[in-house]
Amino acid sequence: MNPYIVAIFVPLIASLILWKSNNGKKRGLPVDVGGEPGYAVRSYRSISLAESSWEGVSTLAELFEQACKRFTYKRSLGTRKLITREMEVSQSGRSFEKLQLGDYEWVSYGEAFKAVCSFSSGLVHLGHKKDERVAIFSDTRAEWFIALQGCFRQNITVVTIYASLGEEALCHSLNETEVSTVICGHKELKKLIDISGQLDNVKRIIYIDEEGVSSEVSLAKKNTSWTITSFVEVETMGREKPIDAYLPLSADVAVIMYTSGSTGLPKGVMMTHGNVLATASAVMTIVPSIGTNDIYMAYLPLAHILELAAENVMVAAGVAIGYGSPLTLTDTSNKIKKGTKGDASVLRPTVMAAVPAILDRVRDGVRKKVDAKGGLSKKLFDAAYGRRLSAINGSWFGAWGFEKVLWDFLIFRQVRAVLGGRVRFLLSGGAPLYGDTQRFINICLGAPVVQGYGLTETCAGGTFSDYDDTSVGRVGAPVPCSYVKLIDWPEGGYLVTDSPMPRGEIVIGGPNVTPGYFKNEEKTKEVYKVDEKGMRWFYTGDIGRFHPDGCLEIIDRKKDIVKLQHGEYVSLGKVEAALIVSPYVDNIMVHADPFHSFCVALVVAAQHASEEWASKQGISYSDFSDLCQKEETVKKVHESLFLVAKQARLDKFEIPAKIKLIPETWTPEAGLVTAALKLKREVIRKAYADDLAKLYA
């Protein structure tokens, strides 16, 4: 046969077969469970819930040891060498740090295991007692993971703290858990010195050796009574005098994770080895053929369960883990010196995890570049994008075949190069991903983006979309370690008897459900329940619905529903998701209360779009903040909200009657959003109390 015909027909037939097998596939199946009545679904993959995929492994310490023995000579942890660090001063006079980083330097699994054993022994030599807790307070890096595993080998519980947590929250978490040893980087050491007077229990600091740490170390030696030791010193001590491991059991608490909640002080979620192992086992079954040829880009906070679980999965599969940071990820990242390479271009990962905010940024970056080029490039890009979109959207022609290869080669190759060009699997979690972004990344990367839904309280376990599911806006079917149940919430108007789909509050059960909050019995009892069969369930407060194929969609949040004066319910999250689509909106918080019949909104204006509009209108203004004050601007943005609200078919009472434009973006550093970029409503409400009052005046 003519080779050209083969080249066209083989992919065509293959895509036809794939398409057939994907359509109407059941991904989750109804299941009979105990506890409160509702509509429960399990993974189609397994009938009984997964606890451990590995024989003879019941803790994370055993999982790591087994992997190190299996993959002794394979690359395990990689770190980039610092070549230069410079300060650059921008036009506005602010200075920025710019880094030039070199190649990855690797340790093998065998070497990583030795480092872990040494650190573990060193910790004991330092005088750390078994029943005391260690806190790790640092950016994501190889030492973080080594310290974690080192603690596990002595059955020491690790307290994890978000690096971006505020002073009060930091104090609270260290106080509550009576941490005696803190492992930190130099930025974090500075924060600790500032609050040293309030930390009664801390006795030792182990600082990670990095450039610039010496000034903080001498300050700490002067101003505090702590014993200060470097990470390398601890390892050396342990190497010289090894100590036997004292391994934990599955039910022992591995980690107490403090997450920045949306309200008040953070709560510490206790996680057992068994909990994390259950999640890791479930994820293993979901990532297609993961193994020692894969490379994982590690840059999300390890203090977040998504990254912690992911890295343990990578270790179990013998994957090479290369460390980086969000600020050095790509060639154009903020901290990367112009003309030098970002982490992803050097590492060229095959597997990545991401939070929606980062993917949104990638999408906006690509869009901006394409728009700026204009002309033929833009036309070609749009044409290619349109073709791929309709291919994915139901017609099978070209979905996997020849045309895809062509477009990939012509157009999308350059986009893919931003992340190194080899990503074959992208995992998104932490918050719902916009359907648009998911499609965009799917098409441009040519790699599936799978979404997970889970919470710290369920050890990230919950649901996970299949890699061959090309639908958007859903979070997939339950993972093999969890049952997911919907229960009625009559006050909110969501019932499992609703048609066309059952709806209700999402409740998650299984071996991944954690024992509860540290020293907070009351709150634990409120949201965790054990049923008559002994299964633990966590009440998420999220509202979802199950599609006929067993996939979950998150549609609302219990807390964020407010009843207006006349009795209408406004779901803040739903309205915000609809309105943020406006090009003039960077972020938005809708506010409603029972004392008024209408709602209002704080809108973080999108600078680029607003300024472009203003210059077209010939509006003069001194700076962006001034532009946001102008009546015309407010009117324009408000009009755009009405427009998108109409498209989303919002009810009249759901559309903010008045808005206030905010010029400054809401960042985790400012404490206005969580690290996963969820709004901290209470904090924002307080910060803008005057503005809100004026909107109602």
Ligand SMILES: *[C@@H]1O[C@H](CO)[C@@H](O)[C@H](O)[C@H]1NC(C)=O
């Ligand atoms: C591990 O430590 C915890 C807390 O100190 C303790 O309750 C548990 O019994 C220990 N596990 C083993 C196997 O000794």
Ligand SMILES: *[C@@H]1O[C@H](CO)[C@@H](O)[C@H](O)[C@H]1NC(C)=O
């Ligand atoms: C931590 O404990 C110390 C001493 O007991 C106390 O002075 C400090 O206020 C506490 N801080 C917090 C945030 O609870």
Ligand SMILES: *[C@@H]1O[C@H](CO)[C@@H](O)[C@H](O)[C@H]1NC(C)=O
């Ligand atoms: C360190 O101690 C000195 C003297 O006790 C004090 O003046 C200084 O402010 C302290 N510095 C910090 C960062 O706490």
Ligand SMILES: *[C@@H]1O[C@H](CO)[C@@H](O)[C@H](O)[C@H]1NC(C)=O
């Ligand atoms: C994709 O399919 C959905 C439903 O089948 C439809 O509503 C949408 O308009 C389609 N989009 C494109 C770009 O074809």
